[in-house]
Amino acid sequence: MQNPFGNGNNGNNGDNNEGPNGLPVPPNYATVVKEEGDIRISKVGFSYTTFLFSFLVPIFRGDWYNLLCMLGVNLGVVLGLYSIHFSSIQTFNIVTSVLQFALSFVWGYLYNLMYFRHLFNRGYKPATQRSKDLLTSSGYLPKAKK
Known part of the structure; x- marks a missing residue:
């Protein structure tokens, strides 16, 4: 199968067919596997889906x-916000909106890291x-330590 994310005719340099059944995976996505054969593929870096949809992302991934x-x-x-007069x-509405935007931005940066670290802890x-x-x-x- 031709890799839509690769370099075309540059040999195997752009090939990353590590998805299920050898399907190509985008270059900023990583594949992790468990000994039982369970495969998880996820993006490495900022999560725009978490930034936009916050709690729906871990629900759809089953990441309780x-x-x-x-x-x-x-x-x-x-x-903490409700304790301030x-x-x-x-x-109050302005402060709430700014804090919600800031939290969405923080979760966008941290969620994929948290997701992968939790997967590593699960084996x-x-x-x-x-x-x-x-x-x-x-x-x-x-x-790796040398």
Whole structure:
């Protein structure tokens, strides 16, 4: 199969057919696998889906641990916000909107890291050397000690 994410006719340099049944995977995606054969493919880097849809992403991935972490942090921020006395409801609404945007931005940066780290704790390993190099260079995997 021709790799739509590769370099075309540059040999195997652009090939990363590590998806199910040898399907190509985009260059900024990593594949991790468990000994039982369970495969997970996810993006490395900023998660635009988490930025836009926040709690729906861990629900659709079945990532209940990180969903509860996100809900807990957001609940703590909201309860902290309600403990502050504001002079008007308009000020409260502005502060709430700014904090919600800031939290969405933070979750966009952190969610994929949290997702991969949780998978590693559950026994997943990088499926290929390319995935391992990508995860290590992005700081998702600790660098090997020499």
